Amino acid sequence: MAKRHKTDSRPTIAEIAQIAGVSIPTVSKVLNGRTDVAQQTRERVERVIEEYGFVRNRAARALRKGKTGLVDLVLPRLDDEYFLPILEGASQVVREAGMRLVLTSTHYHSEEDAQWINDATDRSIDGILLVLPTEEAIERLEQAGRPFVLIHNQGGLLNMAPSVRITSWEGGFVATQHLLNLGHRRIAYIGKTSPTRDAIERIAGYRAALDAAHLPIDPQLECAGEFNEIDGYHATRALLQLAEPPTAIFAGNDHQAAGVYRALHELGITVPDEMSVIGFDNLPYTAIMNPPLTTIHAPRLELGRAAAAILVSLINEKPPETARVVLPTHLVERQSCRPLAQQAHRP
Amino acid sequence: MAKRHKTDSRPTIAEIAQIAGVSIPTVSKVLNGRTDVAQQTRERVERVIEEYGFVRNRAARALRKGKTGLVDLVLPRLDDEYFLPILEGASQVVREAGMRLVLTSTHYHSEEDAQWINDATDRSIDGILLVLPTEEAIERLEQAGRPFVLIHNQGGLLNMAPSVRITSWEGGFVATQHLLNLGHRRIAYIGKTSPTRDAIERIAGYRAALDAAHLPIDPQLECAGEFNEIDGYHATRALLQLAEPPTAIFAGNDHQAAGVYRALHELGITVPDEMSVIGFDNLPYTAIMNPPLTTIHAPRLELGRAAAAILVSLINEKPPETARVVLPTHLVERQSCRPLAQQAHRP
DNA sequence: GTGAAAGCGCTAACAG
């Protein structure tokens, strides 16, 4: 354990140097693990450092080196557990690289006075991880001239910025195909209106699967809805009003699926006996839903890790292996889907 | 919109000074809103700052002033949505104070090599928010001599460190009393073994409510269990093996309650027709459980806000109004509890 | 009101 020195303030490199009877740069060299220090000198310095519990002042180092060791993670909001594993993954990798993660929540505030854009400029951070960025945010970031990586890039496809995404199209395709394989023909999709690219890809995947099965696309079965519980609920209520309701519902994400469950339960329709439901994301609570929800797994931890890894490479000016990665989704079968043949018919 | 200057690098205060035709300290004064600058000079400097999109270098300022504007939030882990509103609340207040939040997840790593304790020492942060700290962590933090605030202090009651907690005892009491008022007499509690102070208070509240109702404490009804789903599940399975099973279950937290639901569902026991269940925390998903879970609301956003507010005061050396706050919990009635009289009896 | 001078703690370049 480090011994406390009499003064309240932490020792500086200068004091350590004086006590060890060497010059300041020598201490600095020891601190930075440089080889051009005599073994004996190194040991003496190390002993003093240990004894006085010396720790480098980061601000001074940052000023000198032009790097702060800080990475900013910018999220639209902090009240959705969807983001948690992304946070965790990014945090892990950033820490492994000896840096720290600064958290920013934009709350969808006007980009205009977005503080984080200044943070990108004032050299207080080395790089930025931007989750669900808008087109405008990306533009401003490009001008700031600091390394950044996009997570769930919502910008145009032409954008060549480093980014990490998931296979939303394939996810939508696979989810729909799963229902198709179970014999379902009238399959609804919820989440049509969401302007995010992931939402657009999901519905495109849904349509492609239908198309591959030579099934027509029924606009009545494509419901509006943002990625939240209440929209899943309303869409389901509407769906059940239809002359010919669907036998299966593909919810654009798990929150919506929870709303689907709630609406169905209110109407006395049981899952999967009378309705098959599939979600997207594989949030933890879907495993304990009743019945457990079949869903598409979105590799969120890996999303955070991959993005952070690219950013760290960028910061260290080692070109990353690939600056644009797409992580695969996969189907998680649980108990919310059933073959149409075994499913009871509604009047 | 700030115009870009020809050079790639951001302008420094020196360049701004030169362009505006004033000295460096004058620019600094303008930047810091000092009054001893002629109106005309100020405007000229401001114009140049605006035009060149100048932003202060934080590292330099931090070095000079000894403050970094960074607050470290240290969490045991990042994979439990319980922490999310705490994060959000802390983030809000920290940002309102013009500072930024650095995130650290200890993953319950040995305190020995805890990096965050160094961060506390190296002047790279101005203060620390410690969630669910161990006794040892607190001791080390006290030695580090930097402001800190504890959230969910698990340390001894004697500890006088600034802290924010919730009324776990009252929560336990109210939850139990609610069940008692409903006519239940055999009420189980899950979460006995958890060593955290909140767990201890909850069971104490449970016992006190029983005691107040002149009911004996049956050790068989006090189940072991950490605050997770699986332990709630196992405890429930065990409870149902009892010769005389409980008619109501008080789960130490919502994750456990989810496990209770799962076990009950497997056994074909319906909630609340055959078993009343109450949880603790009021996590978002409890509202969409089936049936929606009655639970004790833990004000987590406020926890984060309050802790951050105290820390900000401490950092600014304004003594906070109170350095030790306890936030009230309250009952959220939903549909998982029913009067014993209306509840079906199990064989 | 304004600016010259000093220095926060550290690292990099180079001379010895």
Place this chain on the structure above:
DNA sequence: CTGTTAGCGCTTTCAC
């Protein structure tokens, strides 16, 4: 191998 010198960009006395 070691130490001297020179700043990184900013804020702070303190003369003028």
